[in-house]
Amino acid sequence: MIKKMVPSERALPMPFLFGLMGLMNTLLLWPLIFAFDRFHLESFVLPQRATLIAMTLNALFGTVLANMLLARAMLLASPLIATVGLSLSIPLAMLSDIVRQRAQFTSGVLTGTVAVWIGFIAVSAADHIEKYLTAQAPSCFLAARIKTRGHGGVPVRVTRGDTGGARGKSGGK
Structure with a gap:
């Protein structure tokens, strides 16, 4: 919120x-x-x-x-990234215990720790990819809006690279 x-x-x-x-x-x-x-x-x-x-x-x-x-x-960042980042506190505490030689963990626990790290990296990568795609998309959405306004609100097919520029008063090419 x-x-x-x-x-x-x-x-x-x-x-x-x-x-x-x-x-x-x-x-x-x-x-x-x-x-x-x-x-x-x-x-x-x-x-x-x-x-x-x-x-x-x-x-x-x-x-x-x-x-x-x-x-x-x-x-x-985003609420999702921040919340998933909080889950890294457990693997980081485990890493601290390993470095200070205070604990030894089973292979199952270490596998779970690796899964948490992979999950965080995947969520972070997905967030960056989404931001990149969102940044690239507005030109396509703008072209679609211009096309629908120019035809009385009736949707028309917009091809890639079409910016909806003016074509003259007759509407021809």
């Missing part, structure tokens, strides 16, 4: 968007804490200082930063 509603980050910077979401959560959802405590659905206890600092840092780096980077990736 972000990709459709926001054409570029200049129109709506990601920190501003996430700041607005945080502000709305702060203004609208805090009464639920006291309501849950009052009706014994969830007990409310202030955490210790060290726990509060750890939770704050985790929220900033583990959630806010990760979500901002994901939203930016969706604007720069």
